Amino acid sequence: MKLITHNILMCNRKGCNGNNFPLKLVVNTWKDLDAENAQDYNPALIQRLLEKIEWNALRQTVSTLDWGMDLPEVLTPEMAQDDKVLQDLHKLLIQRQVIEGQMQCPGCERVYEIHNGIPNMLLKEDEV
């Protein structure tokens, strides 16, 4: 799972519909795709993906991870043109993959597991 996908995941358990996004991410293992396996840095692609991103949720999530990355409070239009910012985002959104971890709903505390890079978002029968 990459952070761009984490950015759309919310808790969908029955009865939980208030404070259910973003899911609190705990990362046990992660890896970066090396340059050979990842598509080349492409500023237009990152800008396109940024249109899909809820910046606050991404920033908040990154600030809780020990990845040594700090995103600015607000992404200004100037920053979205800045090569340095876009390269950092390329690394964060395209290259970095969460392999093992958990995501917890901030409201109801339901935990969703990430195993082998695949988030398990399935609900149990009594949760639907």
Added chain:
Amino acid sequence: MQSGKAFKLKSFVSYLSNVEEFDKPNIQLEQYMTPPDITANLFQILHFEEDALENKIVGDFCCGTGMYSIASSYFNTQKVIGFDVDPNALAICQENIDNAELSDKIEILNYDLLNIQNEEKYKDYFDTVVMNPPFGTKNNEGIDMKLLSAAIYASKGKVFSLHKESTSKYILKYVKENYPQVEVELMQKIAFDLPNTYKFHKKKNAVTEVVLVKIDKTKL
């Protein structure tokens, strides 16, 4: 597709022939993989005639072992997210993605698409949704229509979905009644050589007529 090179259908089919099948198809989920040659034919249309893949964010609904995700990525998609309820299929799917060296472009989620319309983040999220849903036979009646609704919800552009030919009239009616503003069209009709995966298929290789349904929300 490597940029600068001419598209060759044969190379595309051979590329897709590396995608591994379900090892133990789940009868409840009516799992079967669209064969490489049929997939290649459909996806070249999606690319060359529909412009539905290149630079697009694509959802692969009921992705199974990843055939449509991998076929989409061949045409320089920006990103593909595959969804399936079956963790066993997804484990094979992840291997297929890794083998095709596409983990930078394709991500997969273990997810029940029947719940997607409760989640506003997915509304109009994808440029294109491609889908090979269960045909809704056996104990699954109506699931194909529910999944089609899920796809229409999550796409802001086009939806391409494979259905049984015998249900095509019903699909047209269903879409026109429930989504009067979208365009719906039956595209390709295909004779599908369903392998004898399940015991209830009495004939050795039952041929099923399927049809590619296209829904277009871009003219809303």
